[in-house]
Amino acid sequence: MEDFLFELYDLIQSAADGVLFGSTYALIGIGFTLIFGAMEKLNMSYAASSFAGAYTGLAVLSYFDAPFLVVLLSAVLSAGVVSYVVYLTCFRFIPVHNHLASLMASVGMLFFIDEVIIHATNASPLAFPALFDEVMIEIGPFGLRGDLIFIFAISMLSTVALLLLLFRTRLGFATRAVSQQGVAAQLCGIDIHRTNGITFIIAGMLGGVGGAMIGASVGMLSPLLTIPVTVKGLIVTVIGGLGNIPGAIVAGFLVGASENLFLFLRGVNERDMYVMLLLFVFLVFRPHGIFSRRSERD
Amino acid sequence: MLRKKLFRIGLSCAVATGMLLGLMTVTHAAERVVNLAGWGAKSGVLRSFGVNSEAVYHAAIKEVNDAGGIKMGDGTMAKIELTYYDSACNAEQGIAVARKVASTTQALVGFGPTCSGVAAASFGIFQKKVDDASDSGLQFPILTDTAVRNGLAKISQWTFRNTPNEPDMYDKLFAWVRKNNPDLKTMFGGTETDQGHSKGTYAKVIGPAAKKHGFTWATGEIPAMTGQIAKGWKELLDSSSNWLMNDTNFSVQARKFKKSKADILIVSSHPFTTCGMLKELARQRVKPKVLIGLTSSSSAETMKGCAKQAEGMIIPTSFAPITPQAKKVAELAEQFGGAADLHSAAAWENIFIVKRVIEETGIIGKPGTLQSDRRKMRDGLEALENTVGLMGNIKRVQDEGEALKPYVFVQAKLGNWEVVYDPR
Numbered sequence: 190m191e192d193f194l195f196e197l198y199d200l201i202q203s204a205a206d207g208v209l210f211g212s213t214y215a216l217i218g219i220g221f222t223l224i225f226g227a228m229e230k231l232n233m234s235y236a237a238s239s240f241a242g243a244y245t246g247l248a249v250l251s252y253f254d255a256p257f258l259v260v261l262l263s264a265v266l267s268a269g270v271v272s273y274v275v276y277l278t279c280f281r282f283i284p285v286h287n288h289l290a291s292l293m294a295s296v297g298m299l300f301f302i303d304e305v306i307i308h309a310t311n312a313s314p315l316a317f318p319a320l321f322d323e324v325m326i327e328i329g330p331f332g333l334r335g336d337l338i339f340i341f342a343i344s345m346l347s348t349v350a351l352l353l354l355l356f357r358t359r360l361g362f363a364t365r366a367v368s369q370q371g372v373a374a375q376l377c378g379i380d381i382h383r384t385n386g387i388t389f390i391i392a393g394m395l396g397g398v399g400g401a402m403i404g405a406s407v408g409m410l411s412p413l414l415t416i417p418v419t420v421k422g423l424i425v426t427v428i429g430g431l432g433n434i435p436g437a438i439v440a441g442f443l444v445g446a447s448e449n450l451f452l453f454l455r456g457v458n459e460r461d462m463y464v465m466l467l468l469f470v471f472l473v474f475r476p477h478g479i480f481s482r483r484s485e486r487d
Numbered sequence: 488m489l490r491k492k493l494f495r496i497g498l499s500c501a502v503a504t505g506m507l508l509g510l511m512t513v514t515h516a517a518e519r520v521v522n523l524a525g526w527g528a529k530s531g532v533l534r535s536f537g538v539n540s541e542a543v544y545h546a547a548i549k550e551v552n553d554a555g556g557i558k559m560g561d562g563t564m565a566k567i568e569l570t571y572y573d574s575a576c577n578a579e580q581g582i583a584v585a586r587k588v589a590s591t592t593q594a595l596v597g598f599g600p601t602c603s604g605v606a607a608a609s610f611g612i613f614q615k616k617v618d619d620a621s622d623s624g625l626q627f628p629i630l631t632d633t634a635v636r637n638g639l640a641k642i643s644q645w646t647f648r649n650t651p652n653e654p655d656m657y658d659k660l661f662a663w664v665r666k667n668n669p670d671l672k673t674m675f676g677g678t679e680t681d682q683g684h685s686k687g688t689y690a691k692v693i694g695p696a697a698k699k700h701g702f703t704w705a706t707g708e709i710p711a712m713t714g715q716i717a718k719g720w721k722e723l724l725d726s727s728s729n730w731l732m733n734d735t736n737f738s739v740q741a742r743k744f745k746k747s748k749a750d751i752l753i754v755s756s757h758p759f760t761t762c763g764m765l766k767e768l769a770r771q772r773v774k775p776k777v778l779i780g781l782t783s784s785s786s787a788e789t790m791k792g793c794a795k796q797a798e799g800m801i802i803p804t805s806f807a808p809i810t811p812q813a814k815k816v817a818e819l820a821e822q823f824g825g826a827a828d829l830h831s832a833a834a835w836e837n838i839f840i841v842k843r844v845i846e847e848t849g850i851i852g853k854p855g856t857l858q859s860d861r862r863k864m865r866d867g868l869e870a871l872e873n874t875v876g877l878m879g880n881i882k883r884v885q886d887e888g889e890a891l892k893p894y895v896f897v898q899a900k901l902g903n904w905e906v907v908y909d910p911r
Contacts, residue, residue: 199742206738213735304530312534314759316792325770334738334770403735408766409792411759412532413733445736452739457729458680 198330203453204446209337211445212344213406216399217418218425218437219347220392226432227368227388230291234275234298236419239396240412241302242268243404244310246397247317257318257405265397271302272393276386285371299419307412314411317404340402347395348438354391355434364388368432424464428471430478440479443467519565521557521845521852523548524594525834526584527601527633529573535788535826536601540632540834541571542825543816544598547838550819557842560849567838574600574609581605582612589627593857595850596628596864598837601830603636604683606646613643617865626858628865630840632833635782636687637716640888647868647888649833649840649881651782653692654716656803656894661700663896663908664751664777664801671776673705676753677728677740678781679760685732685781689755690720693779697751705749730760737767745773754800755781762793769796777801785897785904786828794902805878805892806832807906813877832877840874879911 217236224232246264249255255263279294324335355361363384366374375381403418404410425444429436444464451463475481525544527537548567551557556564572588574581581600588594600606614624624643631640631648640648664671674697678689698704699714709726711719728743741764744752752775754764761784778800780789785802806829808817813827816835820827827835844867845852850860869888874881879893896908 195746199746202742203739206736210736210738307530307532307534311538312532313788314762314792322766323770332771407735407763409759409762411733413759414735417733417735449736449739456725457731457734457740 200450200453202331203449205331205333206337207446207449208442209334209341209445210406210449211442212337212341213399213403213441214418214421214425214444215344215438215441216340216347216402217396217422218429218441219344219351219434220396220399221422221426222429222432222434222437223351223392223395224388225426226434227364228280228385229368229432230280230288231295231423231426232275232279232389232392233292233295233419233423234279234302235272235295235392235396236400236422237299237302237306237415238271238275238393239268239400240403240410240415240418241271241306241400242266242393242397243317243400243410244306244315246401247315247404247410250318257320260318261398261401264401265394268397268400269390269394272389272396273386275393276389280385280389281382299415303412303415306415310412312412314409314413317401317408317410319408320405322405322408334406336406340406343398343402344438344441347398348434351391351395351434360384360387424468427468428479430481433478433480436478436480443479519559519563519852521559521565521567521595521841522593523567523569523596523598523838523841524572524588524592525569525598526572526574526581526588527599528576529571531575531577533576533601536633536830537571537573539820539825539828539831540599540601542823543820543827543831543834544569544571544838546816546819546823547835551838551842557845559845560851563852565852567842570594574605576602576605578605578608581609585609585612585625585627585629589625593854594627595845595852595857595860596630596841596868598630598632598834599634600631601633602683603634603639603687606631606634606639607636607642607683610639610642610646613645615643617644626865627861628868630837630868632837633830634684635830636684637692638887638889644869644888645865649837649874649890649892651803651805651829651894652884652889652891653688653782653803654696655891656782656805657688657693657696658699659894659910660779660801660803660896661696661702664779665700665702668750668777671750672703673747673749674702674751674753675705675727675744675747675749676751676755676779677730677744677764678724678755679732679734679757680724680729682732682757684783685756686724688781689727689753690724691717693753693755693781694720694723697753697779702751705747730756730764732757732760734760735763737764738771740764741767741771741773744768745771749775751775751777751779753779754784757781757783758786758788758792761789762796765793765796765800782829787826790899790902790904794899797899798901800899801896801907802898802904803894803896804829804904805876805894807878807895807897807904809895809906809909810878816877836874836876836881840868840871843874844868844871 242264245267246260249263321335326333425440429440452460529537556566572584574584629646635650679685711722728740780802785804808814817827848863848867871883882891897904898907
């Protein structure tokens with residue numbers, strides 16, 4: 190009985206850790222989904238530009254010994270700039286209907302940004318300032334990491350801020366108009382390119398928060414992070430429903446929890462297999478995402 | 488009159504120019520060059536390994552060239568030139584570079600690669616046995632500095648390594664741990680299962696070495712593990728708490744470490760996940776009596792990433808800047824834009840091994856003698872019984888093409904790796 194209880198505690202703790210860690214996936218997933226919502230295009234270099242921002246923050250830290258808030262701010266601003274450059278190079282001048290071209294351009298940009306980081310740092314993992322790293326909130330037999338709770342709160346705040354931006358501001362109105370009916374929006378005097386550009390900057394800034402938060406939670410930045418976070422971000426975006434921001438948040442938690450549960454139950458070699466299986470299940474049975482009212486397929 | 492004078496001046500200029508050109512040609516002809524090739528990861532996530540090796544190679548080459556170069560078989564002094572290629576950590580790229588270097592360059596010998604997986608794949612394209620007419624594999628000598636997985640040089644008689652001998656080092660390490668901690672009984676650990684070196688060394692070397700010296704698996708005996716190298720390695724992996732090399736969340740694994748209540752914990756991975764795992768162990772307040780790490784983690788990267796959490800970790804290493812020569816190489820490596828560690832330091836030794844073989848076997852180093860020179864280099868490498876290393880004498884295991892390098896045990900103390908045992 191005691192053994193069973195221990196196993197049960199472990200299972201619950203694993204799920205709780207996963208949910209909290211999933212908030213980092215959620216932050217990246219929101220960015221993917223925001224851009225998809227605005228342009229109906231996937232920006233594969235999103236996680237890479239987020240980490241580029243985080244690395245810039247780290248550079249500010251090492252050159253000026255700046256406090257964490259300045260590091261975070263630098264990460265946010267520079268990720269916004271990198272994201273805008275990605276927009277200009279991979280989306281702005283590529284014909285709107287050529288989805289494959291922009292997709293492949295952003296894949297190229299992903300590897301380009303990653304390799305720039307690798308050459309700048311010699312691919313050495315660099316220590317990133319941890320935030321509330323040693324804080325453990327203990328509730329009975331369970332423990333929750335302070336830094337992950339902070340990231341959890343940041344994800345929630347980011348979602349609220351984004352939803353307010355989309356539904357309470359003129360920019361949000363324009364973004365939604367462009368995403369729903371580009372030509373009609375243009376006829377109403379909305380500058381599509383400007384709106385898309387600003388969307389990329391906002392998504393990039395959010396990515397900067399995500400990159401810095403992932404760096405803070407891991408305590409290090411490494412080029413090793415880019416590809417797995419890109420993959421997780423995409424899974425979260427698809428499970429959450431392309432373009433659905435609350436969906437991305439919930440999917441982030443779901444993917445994080447599933448990952449940890451499968452790791453606990455089946456070990457590391459099978460873990461990702463089951464996460465991919467989860468993605469297939471959603472693609473087959475709920476292709477429009479977790480909160481979609483429509484479950485039918487074309 | 489003027490025309491005559493101009494003619495004389497012109498003639499003098501032409502003669503002078505001709506003599507100068509002739510002299511330059513003679514000088515050029517006398518300046519023989521020994522071409523060497525190296526390859527390793529200069530792009531991708533293991534770039535630091537290639538950068539460090541290349542830096543140390545160039546530092547060593549400058550040392551040799553500044554001292555006059557290498558005396559060739561015909562008495563000519565030759566300078567060394569190295570071309571270092573990027574094979575990333577990619578088997579196909581490594582094979583392509585090996586083929587290119589062997590077939591289209593004048594390189595006498597090749598150094599590399601970085602990754603054990605690349606070495607395992609690319610060594611397969613070399614002639615397995617010398618003089619086997621039925622084997623059309625590459626006949627080009629390789630002297631590896633970094634790829635460290637156990638037993639790779641045996642793949643071909645053209646491949647040699649000057650890498651740490653992990654079975655020997657971990658065997659001695661656990662003997663030392665046993666001697667100093669007779670009360671310790673149990674062990675538990677994990678590795679990054681998608682990284683050949685970490686996984687192979689953990690399952691085939693570290694685990695069996697610990698077993699050999701009387702430590703038992705904390706969560707229950709593993710009968711297949713006998714203490715012999717590689718025996719029961721699959722069962723050990725199945726019983727361990729593992730992760731992948733780009734993982735960022737270690738909570739589940741660390742809890743299994745904690746639950747094992749083992750006296751000795753083994754974290755067999757490279758710095759990025761070593762630090763992630765150690766940080767999670769610290770968060771979960773896991774305090775092992777002895778913490779053992781993988782050779783590759785005895786680096787500055789681990790100290791930069793998690794000095795506090797790594798405190799006390801013990802690792803065997805074949806390089807530490809504790810001899811005057813090793814200190815000098817560490818400084819020179821920095822000047823050349825890299826760092827000397829247990830992998831890259833071998834690059835320095837390799838250049839001096841090649842110099843010695845050239846001088847002892849009478850290699851000529853002319854384009855027409857390339858094939859015979861390569862063969863002499865191979866035979867010379869195989870014949871070596873001992874070489875001079877930065878930490879002392881290196882014994883060559885001749886029939887295997889491997890090295891038995893001097894080693895020390897280092898321990899993480901206050902942000903530095905300190906030597907805690909020096910058997911040299």
